[in-house]
Amino acid sequence: MNPSRFRPAAGMALLTFAGIPAAQHADAHPKHPGQQPPNIVLIHLDDMGYGDLTATGATGYRTPNIDRLCAEGMRFTNYYSAQAVSSASRAGLLTGCYPNRIGFTGALGPKSKTGLNPDEETMAENLKKAGYATAIVGKWHVGCRPGLMPLDHGFDEYFGLPYSNDMWPHHPQTSSYPPLPLYEGRKVVNPSVSAADQAQLTTRYTEHAVDFITRRSEGPFFLYLAHSMPHVPLFVSDKFKGKSEQGLYGDVMMEIDWSVGEVLKALEKSGAASNTIVVLTSDNGPWINYGDHAGSTGGLREGKGTTFEGGQRVPCIVWWPGTTPAGTICNQLASSIDLLPTFAEIAGTPLPAKQIDGVSIRSLFEGVPDATPRTSFLFYYRKNSLEAVRDGRYKLVFAHPGRSYEAFPPGNGGRPGKVAEGHEFPLALYDMRRDPGERYDVQSQHPEVVEELMRIADAAREDLGDDLRGMPGRNRRPAGRAE
Amino acid sequence: MNPSRFRPAAGMALLTFAGIPAAQHADAHPKHPGQQPPNIVLIHLDDMGYGDLTATGATGYRTPNIDRLCAEGMRFTNYYSAQAVSSASRAGLLTGCYPNRIGFTGALGPKSKTGLNPDEETMAENLKKAGYATAIVGKWHVGCRPGLMPLDHGFDEYFGLPYSNDMWPHHPQTSSYPPLPLYEGRKVVNPSVSAADQAQLTTRYTEHAVDFITRRSEGPFFLYLAHSMPHVPLFVSDKFKGKSEQGLYGDVMMEIDWSVGEVLKALEKSGAASNTIVVLTSDNGPWINYGDHAGSTGGLREGKGTTFEGGQRVPCIVWWPGTTPAGTICNQLASSIDLLPTFAEIAGTPLPAKQIDGVSIRSLFEGVPDATPRTSFLFYYRKNSLEAVRDGRYKLVFAHPGRSYEAFPPGNGGRPGKVAEGHEFPLALYDMRRDPGERYDVQSQHPEVVEELMRIADAAREDLGDDLRGMPGRNRRPAGRAE
Known part of the structure; x- marks a missing residue:
């Protein structure tokens, strides 16, 4: 549906710029329109809840690097994933569509024969039109059969799991899962991920992400770093075991935070940081029935797999030095389906030919004080x-x-x-x-x-x-x- | 009870310093130990909920000045009022005691014969020992009879209401309230506050607060600015009527935010800002059954008058330029009963002779990274x-x-x-x-x-x-x- 069919902005122009006079960011468009479009690093957590950030009241662990993204960037408080389960959420994120528009209506498993339709244009394909080098490191989960994998959808490189890390023979309730493979490109580099391998996932994803950033010498890049954690089964490397004060979930969050820090360091070291957008978000809310192995909604109702706020409202942080005003909060409605059109506008690429649902929220990223909200409904x-x-x-x-x-x-x-x-x-x-x-x-x-x-x-x-x-x-x- | 009787820090050392390397604030003690102790401005809102800040997801209104306090100061996410109703909460705040320790077990009304015992030492009396000039502007509500009023409890000046603004003849459910008086010092300057007067309360409180700040030429001061809003009945001056996008509650919050801005301006104009602590908090959570005239708990359970989180967990922001690290979040347990001992330590005054319950959280204000939390229990x-x-x-x-x-x-x-x-x-x-x-x-x-x-x-x-x-x-x- 076309958003313009509905009444606009009214009732929801809620952008706030904490502590920064409007004059400083009234014209926040890139200073040098001719310069290379910014690199984009999309850090995607799995099942992290709205309440799992320091800024939303998380207790028991410290996440200084994620906190730094908040302090130097913009945090959204009314941001929603496309749906409240992994595959549908990711399909929406990658295409800018409500997932059911493109045939996604839930979570895929290892035996699913369907996936993201090659006729759909993904974020990676869209950005390639502007010369972006593209990589996904981490969890894919929008189709694990040949023809439906990352390299079939615009990604130049892939390292990670084809679906959720609990879809393996050691699932606590289901014994029918096949061995869990780890991919590099189109190749299975580990046919059966063990518990010891799971404990290294965050480390290895981070190494691959840093390597991808470090190898870029010219031209913009798009890195989709889709962590498998903090999805159950929770695993953490030895260096973070017992580091938090409140158990394994906190340890895992601290290791992900370490990973965010490594990515930022790599961006700084390579000189890319000053022209890079980092977005950090989650695919859906916490899997509540896993108890102390689940995240927090921060008080929101229900969780993953539900359309109550605890299922779909997730953290989103945008860090874009020199453009996104530091330490700001945006209370406008936004959704992961808005990221593709936003990145397209920023990169200067045309929107996909097929109808999409998201709209660009570039003006929100740029902190334009009276920006029209993306839409008044969700x-x-x-x-x-x-x-x-x-x-x-x-x-x-x-x-x-x-x-x-x-x-x-x-x-x-x-x-x-x-x-x-x-x-x-x-x-x-x-x-x-x-x-x-x-x-x-x-x-x-x-x-x-x-x-x-x-x-x-x-x-x-x-x-x-x-x-x-x-x-x-x-x-x-x-x-x-x-x- | 003596906190040291219980096990310490374990499980709750959650202080986070977003975006600021520890080295920058490792020694955050005032640079000039001999200088005048800082002025203290305690801005106290009435029935404002945990979710009513931009930073906690508030929608429908903008509060740039409160947001500025957050961006330049520290926001607490696990901060509790002393009890979940006005009088008890304020008695605890003013004395550093659990309110029931000093005979407070609920809300007082116009006919109550009891109040804060003159034998108790208030925050104002404590700070006067270090030469502070003291004023309360706004709602008192810890005893309205002679001998129990602000000037009997260490305040040099008083302008405001003796109790809640709904305790007047126009209460929506009770017709037995007497006329609502407005005091200046010991004098009633308006024996019967009208609706038109209520609409001017925030403006007049602000004028008096600014005047008190402006009149200070030397010596430290303590200003307790206890707004009557956003307690029902909600009133707002014409200049904020309809200014928010979601009704009267938003308008009222915007006027309070304006007031915060006026106070900050006055501090800056007088030169006091660089040596002033501003703390902004609330007496308890929202009065839920007032519906659209109530604030938001941000998802926390129940509200005012209950011991669920929605009743007692409230926002607290500490702004102390040069000492409190900017843009930080503190997730440690803290309570309004900690403010008196904190201010005492900062001002260098001895603690009250009688037993109190709060403990100094100065080290949290100062952003000491490994500060021992005040206590591990509440x-x-x-x-x-x-x-x-x-x-x-x-x-x-x-x-x-x-x-x-x-x-x-x-x-x-x-x-x-x-x-x-x-x-x-x-x-x-x-x-x-x-x-x-x-x-x-x-x-x-x-x-x-x-x-x-x-x-x-x-x-x-x-x-x-x-x-x-x-x-x-x-x-x-x-x-x-x-x-």
């Missing part, structure tokens, strides 16, 4: 079901069956607790200004808001469909299938 | 009932009857919704690292933690008592009574 799909819609202040949650973590006590020590699937959630309206925790239904106070959000949702349904109502949608495209 | 009292205890990572909530906002829909437009009083909450253990929203009881996973927290609670009960168990406590002192 659609929360789970699979192909439209479970909620947010329009600035209010979020309408439709009656739907869904996952709930609240009925059972969480697990402990790496063993997951039970989860209720198919829990019946009723229609509810939440005031995000005063109730981001989604605890207080206010539909009776604001029937006119309910009505308006229903009208907006209808437009999305026509376009993308809604399994809750048996609607197929007009503009969905198929996922790719193995060759 | 007691959550409601009235004289010990409803919860937190020890670093875990919070044990005892079975107790208490207020719950979750059973009824919140109100709207200034009319409060219903509240359940005496709701029976069961015993529960919450992991604050991963569940600050207190949604997942983990007592079955950690029986040893439950046991230890019960043991720690027993020591508090002996000392301060616990009405839930019919224990009077050994070391409580009486409130003051009217002359």
Whole structure:
């Protein structure tokens, strides 16, 4: 759907520039329009929750390098992943589309025959049009069959796992997973990742990321560093074991933070730092039933796999020296589907020919004080079901069956607790200004808001469909299938 | 109780210095030990919630001056008011004591005959020993009878309301309140505050605060600027009406932010800014049942009047140019009862002769990287009932009857919704690292933690008592009574 069909900015122009007079960044466009477009490093964490940053109240571990990104960059507080599970979220991130538009409706497994359709244009393919060298280091998870892998989707280089690190023979609940392979390019360099290998994943990803940065001598580059951690099973190298004060999850976060520091050092050493955008975010909220092995939503409701805020609202930090004002907070709605069009605008590449859903938030990155927000609404799909819609202040949650973590006590020590699937959630309206925790239904106070959000949702349904109502949608495209 | 009786730091050394290498603030003590102790400006908001800052995700309004305090100072994420209602919270703040130690067990009204005991030493009295000029501008609320007012408690000057701004004849639910008086010194300068007067409160408080700062020519000063807003009934001056994008609450927050800016300007104009500490905090969490006229807990559970996080965890920002490292976050436990001993240490005054509960967190203010945390535990009292205890990572909530906002829909437009009083909450253990929203009881996973927290609670009960168990406590002192 075309955002301009809906009412614009009203109610959501919330950009804030903490401590920096507007005059200093009123014209924040790159000073030298003719210069090489900036390098882009997208650091993607797995299952990290909204509350897992120092800035959002995390306790028990220190993350000085991520904190540095916040202090020198911009932190978003109302940023959403495309969906609340890994594959769908990543497909949305890579294409700028709501995942169900391109045939993604959940998480893929080792036996899945589908993946990202080669007809879709990924962020890597888009940036290559401007001469970017491209690499993914880490987890892919949008198709593990030949023809659907990173080198088939615009990445020059690949080192990492094809899917989640728990999809291996040692899964705590399922014994049917095949050995977990580690890839370099199109080659399997380790056919069966062991526990000892898992403990080295963050280290090895970091080495590869640093190597990629160090090898660049000219031309811009795009590095997608998609950590497997802090997804369960949590593993950490010996040098971070016991380093945090509150257990393995903290140790893992500290090692990821170390990795962020290594990337920053490499950028500084190579001289690239002054013309590089670093974005750090997560694919979805924490996997709550893993208890002390899960992250924190910071108080938001539910978690991974749900369309409540704990599932989809994730941290996002943008560090772009000289352009993004330091130490700022952006409270506008934004989503991972906005990154492709944003990077495209920055790199000067044309948007993909096929319809996408994200819009450029470059002006937010640049700290333009009265930038028009990307959009005033957001659609929360789970699979192909439209479970909620947010329009600035209010979020309408439709009656739907869904996952709930609240009925059972969480697990402990790496063993997951039970989860209720198919829990019946009723229609509810939440005031995000005063109730981001989604605890207080206010539909009776604001029937006119309910009505308006229903009208907006209808437009999305026509376009993308809604399994809750048996609607197929007009503009969905198929996922790719193995060759 | 003496904090040293309990195990120290372990599990809670969480201070983080975002973006600033440790070397830069390793010795952050004032450069000139002989210089005049710093001025102290304590800006106290009323019923502002944890989620009401830009940095904690607030949407719909802009607060550039408060954001500036964050960007140039330190923000605490695990900071608690002394209790979750106004009078008790303020009594604790002013004396460094758990409020029930000094006979405060709730909110006072216009007819209350008790107040802060003249035998207690307030922050103002303590600072006067070092020659501070002292003023309170705004809401007092720790005793409105003669002998219990600000000038009886160490303040040289007073301008403001003796109690909450809803304790007036126009209360939405109670018609028995007398006219609301406005004081200057010991004199009533307006015997019956009108709606038009309420709309000018923030402006007039600000004028008086600026005037007090401007009149200081030598000697340090302590200004306690205790705004009546954003407590209901919400009022705002014409110049901020409709200025926010999401209603009256946002307008009110924008006017308070303007006030913060005026105070900063006055400090800069007078030359005092370089030797002044500004602390901004709130007396308790939001009054949830006022719906759109209430603040946000940012996802924390329950609100004002409860010992859940939404009631007691509040924002706290410390701005101390040249000493507190800029743009930092402190995730250690801290409480408003720590401010008196902190200010005392900074000013070089002796602690009050009577036992207090807070401990100095000066080293946190100074950003000493490995500062020992103030304590590893916190007691959550409601009235004289010990409803919860937190020890670093875990919070044990005892079975107790208490207020719950979750059973009824919140109100709207200034009319409060219903509240359940005496709701029976069961015993529960919450992991604050991963569940600050207190949604997942983990007592079955950690029986040893439950046991230890019960043991720690027993020591508090002996000392301060616990009405839930019919224990009077050994070391409580009486409130003051009217002359």
